[in-house]
Amino acid sequence: DTAVSQTPKYLVTQMGNDKSIKCEQNLGHDTMYWYKQDSKKFLKIMFSYNNKELIINETVPNRFSPKSPDKAHLNLHINSLELGDSAVYFCASSFAGRRTEAFFGQGTRLTVV
């Protein structure tokens, strides 16, 4: 039983394309996140949603658009992909508030060529 699952695990695409990454959690959490991990392994938050509402947007380019149809799903759509978007994208979820231990999905390795 996968707690946080994201698809696809690998994504190779050309510059300029549009792609989506899907994420689902079955932990009953009310908060979901997208993180980006670059080649230096630095994990940086991009977005956070609580009960389908956007609560954190870390100055991510407009080409990145998250969508949360319900509190168990948080998808990430990326328009006009650029070389610099190549990274591993992690979805995570937690309960809101303090001591918010986050559970991470297995990651999506995006390679833009």
Place this chain on the structure above:
Amino acid sequence: GQNIDQPTEMTATEGAIVQINCTYQTSGFNGLFWYQQHAGEAPTFLSYNVLDGLEEKGRFSSFLSRSKGYSYLLLKELQMKDSASYLCAVQDGATNKLIFGTGTLLAVQP
């Protein structure tokens, strides 16, 4: 501003003890987390500290000093499978988001 510092890499011997330090400067503080991340895998939760002192969980312990902006993760009886990156993360006081350090890559040698 927000700044979290950890050593980039460490090496230790199987069966030994290793301490991974983390210093932080953040505008707010709701606790500090340690995560383990094996190569190509997701980060997994190890420990949480919000009060000063030591939290022990099996072979792993984590310490926090809020006045010094300092934490460490202590790994005892090291095993080869402990070779991984260890990520220190501070929970922001205003938004509750996790702010991660760059991680420490630990190599355990026979």
